[in-house]
Amino acid sequence: MARKKIIEGGGEDPERVSHPAPPGLSGDFNPDDDKLDDELRPQKLNDVVGQKKVVDRLKIVLDATLKRKEALGHILFDGPPGLGKTTLAMTLAREMGTECQITSGPSLQAPKDLLSYLTNASYGSVLFIDEIHRLPPAVEEFIYPVMEDFRVDIVLGEGLNARTINMKLKPFTVIGATTRSGMLTAPLRDRFVHREHLDFYDLDELQEIVYRNSKKLRTEIVGDAARLIADRSRGTPRKANNLLRWTRDFATVREPNGNITHVAAENALAMLEIDSVGLEAQDRRYLQTLCTVFTGGPAGLSAIGHTMNVPADTLEDEVEPFLLRVGFIQRTPRGRMITAAGLNHLGLNPPGGEGAQKRLF
Numbered sequence: 575m576a577r578k579k580i581i582e583g584g585g586e587d588p589e590r591v592s593h594p595a596p597p598g599l600s601g602d603f604n605p606d607d608d609k610l611d612d613e614l615r616p617q618k619l620n621d622v623v624g625q626k627k628v629v630d631r632l633k634i635v636l637d638a639t640l641k642r643k644e645a646l647g648h649i650l651f652d653g654p655p656g657l658g659k660t661t662l663a664m665t666l667a668r669e670m671g672t673e674c675q676i677t678s679g680p681s682l683q684a685p686k687d688l689l690s691y692l693t694n695a696s697y698g699s700v701l702f703i704d705e706i707h708r709l710p711p712a713v714e715e716f717i718y719p720v721m722e723d724f725r726v727d728i729v730l731g732e733g734l735n736a737r738t739i740n741m742k743l744k745p746f747t748v749i750g751a752t753t754r755s756g757m758l759t760a761p762l763r764d765r766f767v768h769r770e771h772l773d774f775y776d777l778d779e780l781q782e783i784v785y786r787n788s789k790k791l792r793t794e795i796v797g798d799a800a801r802l803i804a805d806r807s808r809g810t811p812r813k814a815n816n817l818l819r820w821t822r823d824f825a826t827v828r829e830p831n832g833n834i835t836h837v838a839a840e841n842a843l844a845m846l847e848i849d850s851v852g853l854e855a856q857d858r859r860y861l862q863t864l865c866t867v868f869t870g871g872p873a874g875l876s877a878i879g880h881t882m883n884v885p886a887d888t889l890e891d892e893v894e895p896f897l898l899r900v901g902f903i904q905r906t907p908r909g910r911m912i913t914a915a916g917l918n919h920l921g922l923n924p925p926g927g928e929g930a931q932k933r934l935f
Contacts, residue, residue: 614787614815615661619669623786624779624811625658628770632662635768636669645698645745646670647767648721650706652755654895656812657772659751660704666749667700674700679708685716692726695746706750707757714762721748721765774809774899777801783811784818788834793822799839806843808852808896820846851900851919856884858920860893861902864912865922871904871911878910 616622619636622629632649639646646666651659667674675691682688682703691701703709709717719725724743729736750766752758763769775783781797781804788795803821807814824842825834847855863882864871879886894910897903902916917923 614790616665617668619665622658622662622665623782624775625662625772628662628772631768631770632666636666640670646700646747648748648750648765649768649770650750650752650755650758650763650766651770651772652752653772654774654810655753656810657774658811659772660702662770662772663700663702663749663751666747667702670698670700672696672699674702676702676704678704679706682709682713684710685713688713688716688720689726692720692743695744697744697746699744699746700749701746702749702751704751705753706762707752707754709762714759717748718761718765775811776809777804780804780807780809780811780814784814787815787818788822791818791822793825793832793834795834796836798836799834802836802839802843805850806848806852817843817846817848852896853919857893857897860889860897861912861916861920862922864903864910865917865920870917872906872909873911874909 619629619633635647649663649666651662653659664674673696675694677688677691695701716726719727720743724745726741726743728739728741730739748766755763755771781801784800784803784807785795785797788800799821803817804814807817821834821839821842824845825838826832828841829835829838849858853861859882860878863878864873867873867881868878875886875890879889882889894903894905897916898905900915901913902919904911904913
């Protein structure tokens with residue numbers, strides 16, 4: 575099995591360059607890389623925008639660990655995708671000045687797949703396991719003594735000739751990331767010393783992220799354009815970065831100087847069919863189908879999926895979470911229903927007149 579790249583921490587920060595900030599944004603930020611590459615992740619905890627309470631707690635744990643010169647306690651990050659779980663794991667490794675090995679739950683199909691990572695772990699290093707809730711049961715049980723006692727039990731031979739070898743490991747840190755913490759078993763969850771939940775970002779934090787990353791992409795952006803991109807990002811930095819990259823490409827082709835202006839950002843997002851709330855074409859089609867075909871609901875997910883010719887699991891995993899978060903639909907025991915806010919956003923009246931409105935709400 576191919577091993578993923580090992581990220582090493584430590585060392586002095588490279589030479590930094592400064593840029594003037596638009597009004598309302600901090601101007602003391604400098605890119606982390608002297609080559610100004612396209613790596614948009616922050617390199618230090620002080621550069622992380624948002625998740626302030628989580629970062630403050632991590633700083634306490636990190637400073638105490640560095641003072642005692644010990645290995646960091648095992649950490650579990652949970653939350654929706656794109657909020658910075660991998661970023662925080664990498665920044666912790668860099669702050670510790672140690673290496674970080676990266677793997678994922680689905681790639682560890684058997685205990686032997688984990689052995690190479692364990693034997694290569696140095697004192698205080700970090701083993702980051704993404705999607706840790708997808709670890710097979712055999713691997714999960716194998717990692718219990720690893721996390722608790724830093725010990726690996728290897729069985730050699732079979733039957734009466736079988737014997738067990740206990741191999742001691744150097745103390746290191748397991749950092750797990752999951753989008754579905756409820757799928758973790760209690761024994762595995764309890765072995766993490768620190769558990770942190772990441773929540774969605776507010777508009778000001780996303781605007782700051784967009785502005786900072788535009789520097790790393792060597793692109794000039796005005797404050798209004800940065801706020802517009804942040805407003806359409808659904809509270810997710812990964813979405814903001816993706817929209818920033820697209821807007822940069824659009825401005826490079828359509829703008830004379832290649833800078834991202836407010837008009838350029840509006841036109842770029844309009845071409846992606848992203849509206850003022852952040853809904854995409856598929857999201858609006860879902861709402862329109864629910865309103866026009868099913869008279870506002872309630873309607874079953876499978877019926878909606880067949881009507882739209884979209885798999886039901888795609889709707890449930892990709893479309894519905896944001897619609898539920900902004901209050902445009904409801905999940906009821908009888909099925910999905912559109913809300914008054916959803917109707918107002920589409921500019922539609924309750925289907926079927928006053929009687930249907932009473933039945934709908």
